[in-house]
Amino acid sequence: MELTIDKRSFLKGLARTHGVADRKSSMPILSNILLTTEDTNTLRLAATDLYLGVTATASAEIVSGGSIAVAARTLFDIVKNLPEGEVKWTVGANGAAEIKCGKVKYKIPGMAGDDFPPLPNPGRGEFVQLDAAHVGDLIAKTSYSMSNDDTRPHLAGALFEGDGKVLRMVTTDGHRLSKAEHKIEGDSMLSFSMLVPNKGIGELKRLIEDVKSDHKKSGGETRAQVGVATTGGNAFFQGNDVLLSVKLADEQFPPYAKVIPQQQSRRVVMPRQSLIDSLRRISLVSNDKSGGVRFAVEAGHLRIVSENPDVGEGSEELDVDYAGEAVTIGFNAKYILDVLGALNEDEIALELSGELDPGVIKPCGDTADFVGVVMPMRV
Numbered sequence: 389m390e391l392t393i394d395k396r397s398f399l400k401g402l403a404r405t406h407g408v409a410d411r412k413s414s415m416p417i418l419s420n421i422l423l424t425t426e427d428t429n430t431l432r433l434a435a436t437d438l439y440l441g442v443t444a445t446a447s448a449e450i451v452s453g454g455s456i457a458v459a460a461r462t463l464f465d466i467v468k469n470l471p472e473g474e475v476k477w478t479v480g481a482n483g484a485a486e487i488k489c490g491k492v493k494y495k496i497p498g499m500a501g502d503d504f505p506p507l508p509n510p511g512r513g514e515f516v517q518l519d520a521a522h523v524g525d526l527i528a529k530t531s532y533s534m535s536n537d538d539t540r541p542h543l544a545g546a547l548f549e550g551d552g553k554v555l556r557m558v559t560t561d562g563h564r565l566s567k568a569e570h571k572i573e574g575d576s577m578l579s580f581s582m583l584v585p586n587k588g589i590g591e592l593k594r595l596i597e598d599v600k601s602d603h604k605k606s607g608g609e610t611r612a613q614v615g616v617a618t619t620g621g622n623a624f625f626q627g628n629d630v631l632l633s634v635k636l637a638d639e640q641f642p643p644y645a646k647v648i649p650q651q652q653s654r655r656v657v658m659p660r661q662s663l664i665d666s667l668r669r670i671s672l673v674s675n676d677k678s679g680g681v682r683f684a685v686e687a688g689h690l691r692i693v694s695e696n697p698d699v700g701e702g703s704e705e706l707d708v709d710y711a712g713e714a715v716t717i718g719f720n721a722k723y724i725l726d727v728l729g730a731l732n733e734d735e736i737a738l739e740l741s742g743e744l745d746p747g748v749i750k751p752c753g754d755t756a757d758f759v760g761v762v763m764p765m766r767v
Contacts, residue, residue: 389423389454389479393431393446395470395489401433401446402464404598404630408591409460410437415505420457421464422504423477425450434507435460440591441507441633455501458485466494508633510624515615516578518555520603520627522570523614524596526557527589529568529758532726534586535561542639545585548623550578550616558644564723565647565761566730580616582623583641588634592625599627648761649748652739656685657709657752660736664728666692666704671721673699680767681721683747685740686714694721695767717743718767724749727760 402421410418422434431448434441456479466487467475476488479498487494527546535543540562547558550572558567572578584592596614603612615626618636625632670681674694684691690708695701717740724747728736733751740747749760 389425389456389477390451391425391431391448391477392451393448393475393477395467395472395475397446397448398431398475399464399467401431401444401629402460402467404444404594405433405435405442406460406464407594408435408437408440408442411461413437417457417499417503417505419459419461420499420504421460422455422457422501424455424501425453434504436505436507436633438505439585439635440587442591443507443631445629454479455504456483456485456498457501457504458496458498462496466496508620508622508624508635510617510619510622510631510633513617513619513624515617515624515626516550516580517613517615518550518578519570520596520599520612520614522555524593524600526555526568526570527593527596529730530557530559530566531586531589531593532559532730533561533564533566533760534559534589536586537561541585541637542583542641545583545637546589547581547641547644548584549581552578558641560642560644560647563720563763564727565644565759566727567644567648567759569757571757580618582618583637583639584623584634585637588623588632591632591634595625595627595630595632598630602628647746648759649739649741649746652741652745652748654685654710654712654715654740656690656738656740657735658690658706658738660728660731660734662706663690663736664725666706667721667725667728670694670702670704671725673702674721678765678767679720679722680718680765682716682718682767683738684714684716685710687711715740715743717745717747718765719747719762720765723762727762730760731758 424432428450431446434443470489478486483498485498549556555570600612617624623634670692673696682693690706693703727749735752737750747762
């Protein structure tokens with residue numbers, strides 16, 4: 389195996405793949421990245437942890453073909469620190485890879501490419517093109533409320549749906565729920581429903597950011613796109629020269645429509661940033677474990693209170709648009725801040741019923757494309 393590749397192209401492919409390699413796995417091969425030549429001018433890079441798989445391609449001058457698996461982190465660090473210019477890559481008969489760039493030279497051990505586990509293949513799966521910015525926005529508005537508990541796989545991920553008219557993402561950890569939607573313009577045959585594990589959502593977010601960045605650099609007049617397909621229990625996301633495969637969770641996501649209150653008796657409208665600032669101040673004296681603060685709502689005012697015998701107490705009053713009956717309810721301040729931080733609108737509406745009923749946060753405006761539900765707590 390012998391080839392020449394531009395350092396920047398090599399580094400770009402490694403940056404998109406090396407993070408998936410599993411250095412803690414009991415299978416040493418999974419800590420490696422697979423380099424395989426294709427035709428006379430393409431190098432394919434691949435990494436997997438058996439649940440996620442990422443492949444990327446880079447242009448190269450192939451002198452002789454072949455494949456080799458090398459330590460992902462080591463190779464990434466080496467290439468990252470090479471001087472600018474062409475990198476000469478050679479694999480000798482002993483299976484070691486020799487890297488030359490200018491006056492710099494490395495030799496690192498490798499493993500046979502045939503030992504690397506095969507990555508899922510979309511086969512004949514048909515890719516549907518989605519607006520990359522819309523998918524990125526759905527992730528930004530919902531990813532914070534995914535569970536991090538891998539023993540609860542039905543919650544440790546995001547429900548990603550498309551029904552031909554709406555693109556939707558829903559997450560919940562049992563204490564809060566987020567639902568975001570984007571309308572699909574024009575006619576679309578888009579129809580899917582998948583439960584994507586949280587690690588897959590993290591990689592999809594990186595892919596979206598890369599696609600948008602590359603599109604901006606290229607000066608494209610149309611909007612950046614990302615392809616999606618499902619087959620064999622896997623989801624595939626394609627953007628530019630990168631293909632991401634994700635093993636989907638074979639679990640039933642909770643019936644989220646039943647969790648979202650359909651009617652609330654109280655609607656409090658206020659500036660989003662003012663509520664953020666107040667919550668940050670008052671939560672400084674909240675209980676470290678519960679993070680609980682009390683919302684006391686009455687006509688024209690919202691009073692946020694925190695009382696902690698070990699630290700102290702604090703309160704702040706905000707002017708709000710509300711003319712209904714008074715109510716007091718406790719919330720985890722972090723949960724509310726997470727919702728507010730995911731939104732961009734200047735004003736939000738906090739919808740409430742009783743002190744034991746969930747609170748609902750919605751952006752104020754013409755579009756009702758987001759709903760955040762936060763369960764109350766005793767404070």
